[in-house]
Amino acid sequence: MKVVKFGGSSLATAAQFEKVLNIVVSDPARKFVVVSAPGKRFVQDIKVTDLLIECAEKTINGENNHELIEAVLERYRNIADELKLPIEFIQELHKDLLELLNRDITNKNRFLDAVKASGEDMNAKLVAKFFQSRGIDASYFSPKDAGLLVSDESGNAQVLPESYERLYTLRKIPGIIIFPGFFGYTKNGEVATFSRSGSDITGAILANGLKADLYENFTDVDAVYSVNPMIVHHPVEIRELTYREMRELSYAGFSVFHDEALIPAFRAGITVNVKNTNNPTAPGTKIVHKRDNTNGPVVGIASDKGFCSIYVSKYLMNREVGFGRKLLAILEEYGISYEHTPSGIDDISVILRQNQMDQYTEQDILERIKTELLADEVKIEHDLALIMLVGEEMKQNVGTAARATKALANAGVNIEMINQGSSEVSMMFGVKQASERKAVKAIYEEFFAVVPV
Amino acid sequence: MKVVKFGGSSLATAAQFEKVLNIVVSDPARKFVVVSAPGKRFVQDIKVTDLLIECAEKTINGENNHELIEAVLERYRNIADELKLPIEFIQELHKDLLELLNRDITNKNRFLDAVKASGEDMNAKLVAKFFQSRGIDASYFSPKDAGLLVSDESGNAQVLPESYERLYTLRKIPGIIIFPGFFGYTKNGEVATFSRSGSDITGAILANGLKADLYENFTDVDAVYSVNPMIVHHPVEIRELTYREMRELSYAGFSVFHDEALIPAFRAGITVNVKNTNNPTAPGTKIVHKRDNTNGPVVGIASDKGFCSIYVSKYLMNREVGFGRKLLAILEEYGISYEHTPSGIDDISVILRQNQMDQYTEQDILERIKTELLADEVKIEHDLALIMLVGEEMKQNVGTAARATKALANAGVNIEMINQGSSEVSMMFGVKQASERKAVKAIYEEFFAVVPV
Structure with a gap:
């Protein structure tokens, strides 16, 4: 039924x-x-x-x-x-x-x-x-x-x-x-x-x-695409997507479903089939718990613009208990939420959506981090895009990172940030916003382009 | 003087x-x-x-x-x-x-x-x-x-x-x-x-x-090496190293100096020259604030064993305010300190030194995360090594990540984790401990090996 x-x-x-x-x-x-x-x-x-x-x-x-x-x-x-x-x-x-x-x-x-x-x-x-x-x-x-x-x-x-x-x-x-x-x-x-x-x-x-047995969700597209069709023309359609993959894709610009809409189906282990009312014989895209068939390590590439990164460095930061917490507390005072806080030894970056701060708030925040936390260096980088490579097979695949980074290097795109391994099903790259399209195209071509024999 | x-x-x-x-x-x-x-x-x-x-x-x-x-x-x-x-x-x-x-x-x-x-x-x-x-x-x-x-x-x-x-x-x-x-x-x-x-x-x-004008620190080695000489024979000596680079190298197994020893010299902007009492005419290694001469994007490779990663995933985690904090609070109750907490959309990993937990504590902690935080999946990966590529030029260098990941892929090393961009002067790879030597060698050869013309 x-x-x-x-x-x-x-x-x-x-x-x-x-x-x-x-x-x-x-x-x-x-x-x-x-x-x-x-x-x-x-x-x-x-x-x-x-x-x-x-x-x-x-x-x-x-x-x-x-x-x-x-x-x-x-x-x-x-x-x-x-x-x-x-x-x-x-x-x-x-x-x-x-x-x-x-x-x-x-x-x-x-x-x-x-x-x-x-x-x-x-x-x-x-x-x-x-x-x-x-x-x-x-x-x-x-x-x-x-x-x-x-x-x-x-x-x-x-x-x-x-x-x-x-x-x-x-x-x-x-x-x-x-x-x-x-x-x-x-x-x-x-x-x-x-x-x-x-x-x-x-x-x-x-x-x-x-x-x-199945939850069919009829909409007006044939399938979920492997990449934004505004960036790559006629991209490959995704046949099967796990719930985790869908979540990762929907994060960065891929609005497949509203975040919480599918929770009841997810909890009951029910497959969702996204289909097109205007082309009902097309198979559509299935959102499943476990995927059998694979089509390479990457099933989709998502990207989103408008991020900035606040970089804070302080000699011996990693010996200072609570530094990260104090930093985030300053942001919280301004009601600012953040996406990631990758950390090095003596430095930490906070990645956030930049539309949360105007010029004055930004100056204020940087000043406070500098003076209250006695940081050696505080700076902000604007206009970053996050690119997400998504796929359940990624973790087991030697060389996926190498293929992606090589594709970006060949396209002349500087990688500002890599976050791999925190998620089992995705790999994240930060690049300058101006390079977003070039970067997405290069990665798409590396993983999806059909090479004529 | x-x-x-x-x-x-x-x-x-x-x-x-x-x-x-x-x-x-x-x-x-x-x-x-x-x-x-x-x-x-x-x-x-x-x-x-x-x-x-x-x-x-x-x-x-x-x-x-x-x-x-x-x-x-x-x-x-x-x-x-x-x-x-x-x-x-x-x-x-x-x-x-x-x-x-x-x-x-x-x-x-x-x-x-x-x-x-x-x-x-x-x-x-x-x-x-x-x-x-x-x-x-x-x-x-x-x-x-x-x-x-x-x-x-x-x-x-x-x-x-x-x-x-x-x-x-x-x-x-x-x-x-x-x-x-x-x-x-x-x-x-x-x-x-x-x-x-x-x-x-x-x-x-x-x-x-x-x-x-200078702080000369005489010891019994000619210089700081670019890589652990127990892994690579006769490695390249480092001539100049910034304080930041030294910190990153010393973190993962490179005990150049005790962490806090150099703070007074660092704060006063004084260069430290590490020299050898038994070979005083050798130039040694200078630890400086700013480095002029460069020798490629990477100046040193450090690595350390004995890490583990606790992986926690929960559908819609990124909508749950305070999830990360609650997770870390559980670890704190056991007096466990962590190194990094890279996060995905619906998952977070905590990287820590595994000698902090015995088998029972570990079981306890995993169980509590599962039940108290209602996580969908909690698992631990043991015996990881962290490899750190260090160099001030890294950030400006298109292709450094590509070279490193390709070297690892060619050596058949699976990358468990990449953390790049949080630090301006380093790039971190997590690999299985068993692959540590192979991985370090492969990266060293990529960035330091003198290719005979």
Whole structure:
């Protein structure tokens, strides 16, 4: 049995609804369908969720919300019309939405959450209606009835452990279940939404509770690429990626999934298959716990810009107990978080995202490190890019570092920093931002380029 | 003006005394001479300082100390006889030593310090006597009269800042000053010794206080080698080394100087010249603040065994505030210090010297990390060696990492860890202990081997 999730772009138009239906019915194992709210149809389009947020805010501020209500309904109406669903259905949605907007606004966050969540909820009802209209045994199921209980944190709700057992009982229900993503209910029966990518979270929770064999996550790309396609044209697609590899890739610019979205699936040992609604026969990318097939030591290359490095040296630093702690405490006072703190014998570097400091804060911090810690030298290097080579096979592979460093040397890229071995599945290089593209290309060519025989 | 220090092996026999005299008089700038106690004459020999420690302990315990007193005096007597110094001088030393051993033993540490220090003190007097016997204007000078004040920490005394100004006034004294190393006086007029390599410390303090042009440190090797001569035969000698480079080399098995010995010279910006008493015309190795001449990106390769790495991974670790701190707190509870904590996205490794943990402590620690921090995976890798490539030019040099990693790959050495960029002057590789020699040789050949044209 599979849990299938469709993102907003997969449900933005009637044509997309048709694709979704075909995908679901083509595999009898696809029994649980999680849906997002309708997304963008074209670049300048506005997502239904964003319309709803604006509508809720206007309502809270006592401003006129009629146009926004109309804009929201228009999206559903367009789809329903094209799919030839009865007009009464949209009238019902309209009635429900007005009722929702007339509720008590004393608790603004709770009100906002309920309005935001209605985008998914209405869409799930619409999908169910559509499936039924085509004679398919499908029904909408509310997270409330399913017992999807969450913590009372508006916009950042956490699933409560008892939900999983209740969700398991849904397996007994015949037919296809259409389930709205993005939200659950608190113990008091109030709507609370998840954080960003909330429908991915709902899918992962269902996959866990239902003990699904597979969690299919349909989006609008054929696969996760081995490198940023903005840097390398038509890069190799990744067939299988372990959870660890995905995490390492997503860190540096590869936003495959929102960080926490997959935790429930990860904990239950369930494979996630990222697939394309617009090309459903493509195999997509599987996120697995263990990978069998290998394609060389490196499966992906990620990179991200905008880092800086604060370098501190002090003769005999390594004899000074607590030096590192005191250094980090100064940064904490400014609310600055750091990525890595590689250390030498008498020196330590702190790598952080540089947008956390303006010029004055920076001067302040450097001055304080110099005077309070009696450092011999304190300096900052701006505009660094971190490049991450990711692959489970890396640790066992003699010569991976040699190949990567040679590729960089041949491309004339100076390596500011290497961090290898702290992670079992990645190797990190720091280079000047200006060399990022050149560096990524050189490494890609070394590990992925197909050499014509 | 130069401060010249002679180590124990440079003053172990009458023949060595002759060499010392020739070295000092050959350069009129050599005005301040710091001496150690007589060291070993052959491998199984016992240093005078060790004889004195045993003698002091026997005295404290009320045991018979006659043999040890005789053994100590025998060393000085042999030298004095060969140098044809008057017998009365040794009789005076004998009287002084007996007086010292008859002092109050209530404060054991203070008593021990006074007896230990007498080895250097008697030797400085002997050297002065010898110089005078050859018609040289030389005189013994006591640290007490010189105003070398130290903190009241037996065996680990720290120089008090006011000493430096007093020492500067010694410049006015005519002739050559012979100064015992290893100890100073507390404000109460008691002897307190420095830590290990105490004579090196005395020399560095004098060089600082006297604003010397150079601090010559005479020992029994021609130079600091670029690599351990037990691994590579007849390695290249290092001509110039910056203080930073020396620190990095001394960390991993290169015991050039005791860590803190050179701080006073370092702070005063004074160059230290390591030279060989047995081959004084050899240029030796200079430890400088800034190095002009370069001989490639790498000046030295150091390595050390006996490290282990505790690897901890947890999904979404980098979102968990304080994970690293909690991990290190567990180690601290066991009194374990660590060398590096390189981190990945969802994992962190702690590199430490493995002799700090027995099998049971290790099991305990791994178990606690697993259960208390809810880690997904905790494992330990034993028997690692750290290899350090050191050189000031490294940072500016494209391709140094490539050359090193390629050399290791060609030698079939798997790299467990690379740490580059945290230090400006070094690059660290972690390899399995069994591969240490092979790895060091491969890197040495890459960077130092003279290729016949």
